[in-house]
Amino acid sequence: MSLGGRQIKVWWLIAALAASSLLATTPVAAARSTNGIYGGVITVGRGVAGARLGMTRAQVIARLGPPVREMLNRGMSYEALPPKNPHGQFDIALQGGRARMFIISPRSTWRLANGIHIFASGAIARLMRYYGHRLKPTRIEDGERLYRITERYLGRTVWTEFYVAHFGRTASVYGFDLLFPLTR
Numbered sequence: 001m002s003l004g005g006r007q008i009k010v011w012w013l014i015a016a017l018a019a020s021s022l023l024a025t026t027p028v029a030a031a032r033s034t035n036g037i038y039g040g041v042i043t044v045g046r047g048v049a050g051a052r053l054g055m056t057r058a059q060v061i062a063r064l065g066p067p068v069r070e071m072l073n074r075g076m077s078y079e080a081l082p083p084k085n086p087h088g089q090f091d092i093a094l095q096g097g098r099a100r101m102f103i104i105s106p107r108s109t110w111r112l113a114n115g116i117h118i119f120a121s122g123a124i125a126r127l128m129r130y131y132g133h134r135l136k137p138t139r140i141e142d143g144e145r146l147y148r149i150t151e152r153y154l155g156r157t158v159w160t161e162f163y164v165a166h167f168g169r170t171a172s173v174y175g176f177d178l179l180f181p182l183t184r
Helices: 010-023 057-064 123-134
Strands: 040-043 069-071 075-077 090-095 098-104 110-112 136-139 145-153 156-164 173-179
Touching: 057 075, 057 098, 123 145, 123 156
Parallel strands: 040 110
Antiparallel strands: 069 075, 075 090, 090 098, 098 173, 136 145, 145 156, 156 173
16 A cells, blocks of 8 residues: 555554554543534535544534544544444544644535535536636556545645546546645
């Protein structure tokens, strides 16, 4: 798996999983009071459900409440994983204690601020109509297809990405990211 040109070491993944397991028994996990966030408004190039890129961990928690799960200083999850939750995923990746990426998988209640329900049938056609040439078909490193809108926020490049199985107006969105890309 490539991450900004660097290979992730197997030992790092094992350590991350071990830390995640330990976290489940810490006060951070015990303090959870949110039942998760299963939909909301996405602001292209800015944020999701009221949280914004660049917010500190504390600011995100003040806005969204405590996460369902957390890997300290790495990320927060606001949806329970299947089989307890068939709804999908809403995660926030942190870098340097700040929100760097929002990750969402299908759930019909997620929509853009302009009203487009991103996981609904016909969403790509509506995105093409609304964003025009700003919505660019892109293939990422592993060959996966997505449509990307590139903007600037807080002096940095921001990518709003809609993952699709194929390009074209009839494509369905199966995943969404909003992120500050890693710099090389």
